[in-house]
Amino acid sequence: MAGYNMMRCGEFRTTYEKDTTIFPTPMSKKFALLGVLLCVVAPLQFGEFSLVSPTILTLMIQIGYLSIGALGLNILVGFTGQISLGHAAFFGFGAFASAWMNNDFSIPVFFSIPLAGVLTMAIGMLFGMPAARIKGLYLAIATLASQFILEDFFARADWFTGGSAGALANPFELFGFQLSGDRSYYYVVLFYMIAMYILAANLMRSRDGRAFVAVRDHYLSAEVMGINLTWYRVLSFGISSFYAGIAGALFAHYLQYVSVESFNLFLSIQFIGMIIIGGLGSVMGSLMGTAFMVLLPEVMQGAAGMITSTDWGNIPAITEGINFMKEMVIGLAIVLFLIFEPDGLAHRWRMIKAYWKLYPFSY
Amino acid sequence: MTGQTTPILEVDDISLRFGGVRALSNVSFNVNKGELFSIIGPNGAGKTSLLNCVSGRYSPQEGSIKFKGQEVTKMTPNHRAELGMGRTFQNLALFAHMSVLDNIMVGRHHLMKNNFLSGGIYWFGGAQKEELIHRREAEDIIDFLEISHIRKSVAGTLSYGLRKRVELARAVALRPDLILLDEPMAGMNLEEKEDMARYIVDLNEEWGMTVIMIEHDMGVVMDISERVMVLDFGKNIAEGLPHEIMSNDYVKRAYLGEEDDADENASDEVA
Ligand SMILES: Nc1ncnc2c1ncn2[C@@H]1O[C@H](COP(=O)(O)OP(=O)(O)OP(=O)(O)O)[C@@H](O)[C@H]1O
Ligand SMILES: [Mg+2]
Numbered sequence: 001m002a003g004y005n006m007m008r009c010g011e012f013r014t015t016y017e018k019d020t021t022i023f024p025t026p027m028s029k030k031f032a033l034l035g036v037l038l039c040v041v042a043p044l045q046f047g048e049f050s051l052v053s054p055t056i057l058t059l060m061i062q063i064g065y066l067s068i069g070a071l072g073l074n075i076l077v078g079f080t081g082q083i084s085l086g087h088a089a090f091f092g093f094g095a096f097a098s099a100w101m102n103n104d105f106s107i108p109v110f111f112s113i114p115l116a117g118v119l120t121m122a123i124g125m126l127f128g129m130p131a132a133r134i135k136g137l138y139l140a141i142a143t144l145a146s147q148f149i150l151e152d153f154f155a156r157a158d159w160f161t162g163g164s165a166g167a168l169a170n171p172f173e174l175f176g177f178q179l180s181g182d183r184s185y186y187y188v189v190l191f192y193m194i195a196m197y198i199l200a201a202n203l204m205r206s207r208d209g210r211a212f213v214a215v216r217d218h219y220l221s222a223e224v225m226g227i228n229l230t231w232y233r234v235l236s237f238g239i240s241s242f243y244a245g246i247a248g249a250l251f252a253h254y255l256q257y258v259s260v261e262s263f264n265l266f267l268s269i270q271f272i273g274m275i276i277i278g279g280l281g282s283v284m285g286s287l288m289g290t291a292f293m294v295l296l297p298e299v300m301q302g303a304a305g306m307i308t309s310t311d312w313g314n315i316p317a318i319t320e321g322i323n324f325m326k327e328m329v330i331g332l333a334i335v336l337f338l339i340f341e342p343d344g345l346a347h348r349w350r351m352i353k354a355y356w357k358l359y360p361f362s363y
Numbered sequence: 364m365t366g367q368t369t370p371i372l373e374v375d376d377i378s379l380r381f382g383g384v385r386a387l388s389n390v391s392f393n394v395n396k397g398e399l400f401s402i403i404g405p406n407g408a409g410k411t412s413l414l415n416c417v418s419g420r421y422s423p424q425e426g427s428i429k430f431k432g433q434e435v436t437k438m439t440p441n442h443r444a445e446l447g448m449g450r451t452f453q454n455l456a457l458f459a460h461m462s463v464l465d466n467i468m469v470g471r472h473h474l475m476k477n478n479f480l481s482g483g484i485y486w487f488g489g490a491q492k493e494e495l496i497h498r499r500e501a502e503d504i505i506d507f508l509e510i511s512h513i514r515k516s517v518a519g520t521l522s523y524g525l526r527k528r529v530e531l532a533r534a535v536a537l538r539p540d541l542i543l544l545d546e547p548m549a550g551m552n553l554e555e556k557e558d559m560a561r562y563i564v565d566l567n568e569e570w571g572m573t574v575i576m577i578e579h580d581m582g583v584v585m586d587i588s589e590r591v592m593v594l595d596f597g598k599n600i601a602e603g604l605p606h607e608i609m610s611n612d613y614v615k616r617a618y619l620g621e622e623d624d625a626d627e628n629a630s631d632e633v634a
Pocket of ligand 2: 412
């Protein structure tokens with residue numbers, strides 16, 4: 001929807017149906033299917049052997065649920081042109097809501113995850129009401145308020161969150177069968193991730209998705225086209241929170257413990273970082289940005305490990321500096337992307353594809 | 364006026380002020396169903412403000428506006444669009460990052476039913492079918508306005524003349540009964556103007572749309588309009604058939620006065 005149209009050269013569509021597919025080219029469809037296949041097969045375990053170590057599996061699960069949250073924020077920010085500094089709070093709300101429904105009402109986790117999404121959607125629309133009237137910086141401040149209000153609520157509402165003790169969340173179960181271990185839970189996350197990404201891709205090629213982009217690009221003419229601005233601005237908060245809620249619920253049943261401190265402003269900023277790095281207004285960019293954000297500290301850790309294992313590791317100034325760097329690097333990454341790659345990884349990826357398609361006539 | 368035609372738009376005594384500026388003072392006029400009605404007047408006369416009152420962007424402090432017999436003065440712009448009003452803007456207002464096709468599909472918004480739920484499950488809830496039906500409608504409009512070669516282009520990258528045409532396409536996609544055009548030919552070359560005039564006449568005659576057009580090019584206005592209204596300093600100073608407007612003394616002085624001056628200057632020089 002970001003509007004780039006780079007088909008394989010010499011390609012012509014014969015029907016409107018073929019012309020409105022999610023994937024711009026058959027090649028990109030094959031590529032996506034290959035990616036999905038890889039995600040399904042790689043973590044399989046054969047006896048003792050698996051391609052994916054437990055550490056990497058953990059990272060993949062993290063990328064999975066966080067990318068759902070990031071996609072939600074991208075619908076709000078990248079596609080509808082609004083802003084939220086409170087996305088982590090909705091993520092947290094979904095985590096608590098699913099644990100709460102499962103613990104207090106014995107709703108199976110299988111159902112409590114989507115229900116948590118719906119409940120978070122309602123809360124998101126409530127907190128998104130100001131968006132009907134205000135924009136830009138003022139909206140940013142209003143959503144910052146919702147971040148703090150919800151954080152405060154988490155700390156006080158013992159009945160919902162367990163207060164300072166936090167909430168225990170049961171492992172995922174399916175019709176009485178409990179899934180144990182990261183490897184099986186990974187597939188639950190993968191299923192949700194693929195489903196939520198397909199939903200978003202479909203949304204963006206149908207009526208309401210176009211309305212979001214219209215509101216972003218020119219709200220006055222959107223209104224003249226019959227688009228109800230209030231509804232779409234608030235709905236965008238709703239859908240974004242639905243995604244955050246599902247993501248949070250998946251997080252809760254993965255860690256099986258939800259602490260009231262996990263969902264702070266820093267996580268909200270990280271979500272914003274993911275979509276800026278991945279590409280505002282790009283569905284797949286949300287995934288790329290999340291992977292980048294999750295993997296960056298790991299790479300940093302690895303690099304730090306390499307440096308500290310040399311002679312330099314004995315110099316305190318350097319070891320301390322490295323720890324400090326790790327915290328700063330996320331902020332630095334966002335700034336660098338804003339300056340040098342404002343369209344995000346998704347755009348860079350398209351450029352690379354376009355280059356190879358025309359290779360060697362790449363001019 | 365023959366008296367038997369039904370008015371589609373009834374503007375009754377509206378006044379619009381911005382602080383101390385009186386943009387419109389007690390303007391009244393009717394536009395009949397099926398008419399091609401033009402509004403002329405010098406810069407700052409209040410033409411765009413008047414169109415904004417009709418489309419719902421501004422609400423006049425006094426007076427009332429009726430569309431198809433229904434009171435719309437306080438209605439939101441999107442509601443008016445649903446009732447069958449479409450418009451283009453004087454300064455381009457396309458969805459710059461969308462393709463031309465998507466811009467036009469946004470125009471189908473109020474005629475479509477699929478939403479975030481059925482749209483999300485695209486293949487199963489009928490959304491795909493509906494999208495394809497409306498895609499066909501969009502293609503008809505694309506063919507009519509001869510923009511098929513740019514249907515996949517990003518709207519913001521097009522030339523000025525093409526963007527004007529896409530904006531018209533988007534407004535036509537609403538299938539409005541009344542279409543409001545704010546200077547559709549401004550900044551165009553002669554050829555583009557001729558094309559645009561032809562599209563407007565076709566929309567009026569073949570697509571059955573009532574047209575209200577603001578235009579500075581007097582040649583085009585007098586050529587294609589059925590009736591013309593003249594605004595000056597926010598007031599309706601004349602209204603009538605094109606030839607009546609051309610011979611109206613007040614119009615000659617207030618609006619066409621420049622030409623007289625030019626002639627006088629020319630004759631002075633000769634003398
Ligand atoms: N939003 C606004 N706020 C303040 N004043 C405005 C606003 N819109 C229009 N005006 C004023 O109202 C008057 C009429 O402006 P309008 O744009 O309607 O003129 P116009 O006839 O369309 O002129 P043009 O031929 O230049 O497009 C002008 O004096 C203008 O400054
Ligand atoms: Mg104007």
